Amino acid sequence: MRIFPLASLPISLGLAACLAPPLGASPATAARATVPAAPNAENWALALPVPGVAREQAFKYLRERTGSGIAMPQFPRARALGWFFARHADPPRASAARYRLLWEDLLAAGQLLNDAHGPNRRAGLRLSLYAALWAGQQERDPWLRARIFEGFLLPNLDLCSPNATHEMSRHALLERAAGAYAEAREDGPQRVVLQKLAEAAPSANGRDWARLKLAALDAAQHHYTEAIVWLRAVESPEMNGARDWIAALQAQQAKAETDKQPAPAAEAPAVPLEEEKEVKAEEHE
Amino acid sequence: MSKYLRLALALWVALFVASWLGAARAQTAPAAAPLDDVLHDMQGAPWAAVEMTAREQAANNGPRFRSAPAQVPFHKSFEGTFTPQDAQTRLAIFSDDGCDVFIDGAKVHAQKDRAQNMTALGESLHKINLSLQPGRAYLVRIDFSNVIYLGQGDMDGVTLFAYTDEAAPNPTATPVVTATPSPTAIPEESWGKLRIFKDNNGELGEEIGSSAGSGAGNGDGLQPMSASTSVESGNATSVGGDIWLVFELHLTPNEWESGHYSARWFYEDLSPVARSTKKVPVSQMLELHEPDVSYFFGGNWHPLPPDNRDLLQEVVMKFRSLVNTRYLLNGPCKLSLQIPDRDENGDYHYENGNVLWKPFNELVFYAQTGPYTSRRYTKLLNCVQHLSIKNLELTSAQGADGNQDYVRHDPESEDLNLVSNSLTFSFEDGDHRAGDRYDWQLLFRETSEPVSSPPLVIAQGTAPVSNGRGKVTVEMPESLSVAFTDSTWCSRSTGSTQSTSQSITLMRV
Numbered sequence: 001m002r003i004f005p006l007a008s009l010p011i012s013l014g015l016a017a018c019l020a021p022p023l024g025a026s027p028a029t030a031a032r033a034t035v036p037a038a039p040n041a042e043n044w045a046l047a048l049p050v051p052g053v054a055r056e057q058a059f060k061y062l063r064e065r066t067g068s069g070i071a072m073p074q075f076p077r078a079r080a081l082g083w084f085f086a087r088h089a090d091p092p093r094a095s096a097a098r099y100r101l102l103w104e105d106l107l108a109a110g111q112l113l114n115d116a117h118g119p120n121r122r123a124g125l126r127l128s129l130y131a132a133l134w135a136g137q138q139e140r141d142p143w144l145r146a147r148i149f150e151g152f153l154l155p156n157l158d159l160c161s162p163n164a165t166h167e168m169s170r171h172a173l174l175e176r177a178a179g180a181y182a183e184a185r186e187d188g189p190q191r192v193v194l195q196k197l198a199e200a201a202p203s204a205n206g207r208d209w210a211r212l213k214l215a216a217l218d219a220a221q222h223h224y225t226e227a228i229v230w231l232r233a234v235e236s237p238e239m240n241g242a243r244d245w246i247a248a249l250q251a252q253q254a255k256a257e258t259d260k261q262p263a264p265a266a267e268a269p270a271v272p273l274e275e276e277k278e279v280k281a282e283e284h285e
Numbered sequence: 286m287s288k289y290l291r292l293a294l295a296l297w298v299a300l301f302v303a304s305w306l307g308a309a310r311a312q313t314a315p316a317a318a319p320l321d322d323v324l325h326d327m328q329g330a331p332w333a334a335v336e337m338t339a340r341e342q343a344a345n346n347g348p349r350f351r352s353a354p355a356q357v358p359f360h361k362s363f364e365g366t367f368t369p370q371d372a373q374t375r376l377a378i379f380s381d382d383g384c385d386v387f388i389d390g391a392k393v394h395a396q397k398d399r400a401q402n403m404t405a406l407g408e409s410l411h412k413i414n415l416s417l418q419p420g421r422a423y424l425v426r427i428d429f430s431n432v433i434y435l436g437q438g439d440m441d442g443v444t445l446f447a448y449t450d451e452a453a454p455n456p457t458a459t460p461v462v463t464a465t466p467s468p469t470a471i472p473e474e475s476w477g478k479l480r481i482f483k484d485n486n487g488e489l490g491e492e493i494g495s496s497a498g499s500g501a502g503n504g505d506g507l508q509p510m511s512a513s514t515s516v517e518s519g520n521a522t523s524v525g526g527d528i529w530l531v532f533e534l535h536l537t538p539n540e541w542e543s544g545h546y547s548a549r550w551f552y553e554d555l556s557p558v559a560r561s562t563k564k565v566p567v568s569q570m571l572e573l574h575e576p577d578v579s580y581f582f583g584g585n586w587h588p589l590p591p592d593n594r595d596l597l598q599e600v601v602m603k604f605r606s607l608v609n610t611r612y613l614l615n616g617p618c619k620l621s622l623q624i625p626d627r628d629e630n631g632d633y634h635y636e637n638g639n640v641l642w643k644p645f646n647e648l649v650f651y652a653q654t655g656p657y658t659s660r661r662y663t664k665l666l667n668c669v670q671h672l673s674i675k676n677l678e679l680t681s682a683q684g685a686d687g688n689q690d691y692v693r694h695d696p697e698s699e700d701l702n703l704v705s706n707s708l709t710f711s712f713e714d715g716d717h718r719a720g721d722r723y724d725w726q727l728l729f730r731e732t733s734e735p736v737s738s739p740p741l742v743i744a745q746g747t748a749p750v751s752n753g754r755g756k757v758t759v760e761m762p763e764s765l766s767v768a769f770t771d772s773t774w775c776s777r778s779t780g781s782t783q784s785t786s787q788s789i790t791l792m793r794v
Contacts (some may be wrong), residue, residue: 082451087335125332132338137344167323167338172325179345202321209351212372216437241354241434 018071020146044214051140055110058144062103066096071098072111073104080112080123091138098139103133109152118159125159126168128152132180142183150189155259171201178213187217208236224253292465302726312412320365320425320445323350327448328370332377335448336406339379343404352431355441359431367425369417376413376425376451378404380443384429386413391745398430403440416453721750 063069075083084105091098109131112124128148136145153173160170174193181190193265194217197210218227228249234242327334342348352359367376378386378394381403386394393413401408417423431441624635626643632639748755 003437051680081330081334085331088335119484128331130334133341137337137340163326165321166326175346176341179341183345205322205350212354238350238354238359238431239354243355244356245437263689 040117054147055106056104058147058151059103061144061147062099062106065099066103069109070100072105072107077112077115077120078124080108080127081130083108084127088134088138095139095156096240102131102135102139102144103132106148106152113156114153121156122159122168125153126155128145129168129173129176133205136180142180146184146186146189148181149180152245155178173208175201175206178210182209182213198233204236205238206243208234208239212239212242215249219249219252224249224256228235228253288434292728317362317364317426318350320363320367320427323348323363323427323443323445324365324367325428325444325446327446328374329449330452332412332448334736335377335446336410338446339406339410339444342379342444343406343409343440347440348381348403349444350429351440351442352429353434353439353441354437355431355434357431357434359441361429361430363425363427363443363445365425366422368422369419369447371419371449372416372450373453374417374419375453376415376417377411377448378408378413378443379446381409381427382432384427384443387426387428388413388415388443389424397428398432400418400433433533437479464731482536 021061050147075094087101087104091101105127108235109124109128112120112127115121115124130144132145132153133149135141135148152175157170159168160173161168163169164171166172174197178193181187181193191214194210194214198214199205201210211233215230218224218230228246231242231246231249327336327338350361350363352361353671376386376388377382378396380396381401382397383396384394385392385397393415396411403409425445425656427443431445433439434441503739541569626641628634746757746759748757
């Protein structure tokens with residue numbers, strides 16, 4: 001059961017706002033005053049107004065799924081990832097118990113992310129990522145997966161690895177966020193993240209992947225012109241099949257326009273206009 | 286035939302040959318894309334994380350390098366170096382529709398053109414069972430092909446995963462600080478009197494590398510740099526996770542002030558490829574110890590100060606700190622030492638209630654997780670008298686009509702004293718349909734107790750076969766680097782089985 005069916009609306013608005021550089025201090029920034037701000041001018045995620053909301057939504061949802069409260073788990077900070085996989089290696093059968101595990105994961109992740117120590121915060125980011133994957137794959141709960149991305153991962157992109165090949169690099173996390181939104185069928189935030197990737201992914205292959213996803217979104221909504229624009233921007237030779245897709249979309253577009261145009265016979269007025277009547281009368285005379 | 290016709294024919298043939306040669310040249314030297322395009326670095330995460338990520342890529346995002354929508358067949362190669370962080374690092378390959386993987390020229394995975402389906406992880410996700418030496422740069426090449434495209438929605442591409450196999454032994458996780466100063470080192474005169482000593486099981490140990498430089502206490506801190514191992518008995522998986530760094534601060538009696546001394550360090554990565562531009566306060570990850578102060582007078586060291594300071598020849602303060610090696614990356618690094626800022630009267634300076642620190646000294650060094658000080662190396666080399674070569678594995682990759690089970694190998698010697706650098710073995714294929722050539726690989730597998738490592742390809746080639754019989758002479762490498770646990774060599778000398786881990790380089794004797 002989705003208890004927040006309208007959640008994606010404010011989220012998409014907030015996400016769109018946060019993808020621009022921050023304009024000033026926000027309540028979210030003030031609330032995180034204990035965490036040293038990263039000296040990163042591109043740290044736009046700190047201005048994100050949504051993460052607190054998404055976290056609250058996730059925790060409220062987990063409380064309802066498990067039907068009880070929970071205490072802060074004891075976990076080894078230096079080996080938080082090992083702690084995660086050890087507990088999930090043999091998960092309990094009851095759904096409520098499995099959600100309780102996820103709840104503990106997210107409490108631990110939140111605690112690590114609020115730590116003043118950089119490595120601990122990075123460990124919290126990684127723990128959040130695998131909690132999100134677990135929610136999507138094992139619990140088949142794409143809504144929760146998207147909320148974890150929104151509440152835990154996207155606000156902390158300043159912790160990402162500068163190494164582009166690392167799984168915790170910024171663009172890799174954004175790609176996974178886009179996948180999470182796609183799975184949750186939240187097109188608004190998915191589009192915002194994909195547009196960011198189409199502009200700024202480090203590799204042409206990554207930019208083109210985002211363009212293809214955007215084209216698919218537009219094509220699904222019958223916005224063929226926009227979809228074709230995305231496809232024409234594809235630059236990778238390994239995605240040269242996009243040309244065939246353009247042709248297919250153009251054919252669909254032509255068909256749609258033909259279907260829109262009413263038949264000429266139907267457009268002809270059934271009753272002759274007054275002017276025509278007069279002309280015909282003159283001809284008779 | 287008229288001469289014009291013959292001329293035209295000759296011209297046509299020449300043009301055809303020229304175009305064919307050009308095409309052949311283009312085919313033999315395809316440009317390889319950088320390995321970073323396919324590498325998904327998950328070091329620190331276990332195999333379960335790789336499976337989750339692969340499942341996610343198959344369902345949502347596609348692999349790291351995508352080749353869809355594509356006009357098939359599509360071929361692409363990727364090449365570059367990969368440097369594992371520790372001995373537990375492993376590689377895995379994930380692709381649709383298959384690829385070949387070469388490491389240092391040896392083919393370690395052959396699934397190209399197999400049309401494997403990405404969503405079936407049993408087909409598409411493969412571990413590459415090779416133990417890698419930490420700190421060493423491996424040349425990795427991936428030949429990828431996309432042979433089937435099923436239209437929109439079909440995902441094709443390839444990902445190379447690097448992950449951590451926690452069950453694997455981790456004998457070489459301890460970085461050893463070598464005495465190679467960075468080219469961008471600070472001027473020698475400002476190096477001051479900071480030295481690093483080896484720590485031996487919690488006690489101050491020998492100074493490694495001191496013979497290469499000038500004597501102790503002369504204020505030249507260039508040569509004596511080392512880090513030692515830590516011992517966490519009873520837990521083999523965590524061995525090598527931490528090291529002790531020991532710093533000695535040498536002061537003249539006039540510089541020395543009695544009282545409390547404290548210090549803290551900052552670690553900075555000086556790699557030109559900035560892995561982290563932030564200065565990490567090492568003190569946050571260190572277990573700081575009060576300095577042990579010793580005094581040199583009368584030809585000996587004494588733990589307590591003499592009443593008369595004039596007797597002092599030198600004051601040495603020893604700071605010991607536990608460092609997690611994960612923060613010491615391969616490459617040029619800098620350790621900065623800071624001491625509390627005090628005025629002439631010895632009073633501390635404060636700001637917002639906190640003691641102010643001032644930089645005292647810094648040390649630029651080159652850290653690496655690889656081979657090893659000459660002293661330790663020599664000590665271990667003496668233990669290796671011969672190399673026992675067993676379990677030769679012969680695979681028939683070419684002439685695949687023959688079943689591998691039919692191939693018998695017959696090494697002329699199974700237990701070689703390493704006096705010759707070649708190894709000869711013959712083989713016979715009982716399959717009548719045997720091909721005329723066989724690809725062979727010589728794999729090295731460390732089989733000492735308690736664990737054996739995955740095989741390491743040390744030589745490979747192609748041998749001609751006549752009537753199902755062939756003979757191969759392998760030139761053994763001059764040196765063979767392989768990771769061993771302590772028990773391998775300690776059992777020969779003392780019989781003990783320490784949980785400490787070391788690495789050695791085997792050489793022919």
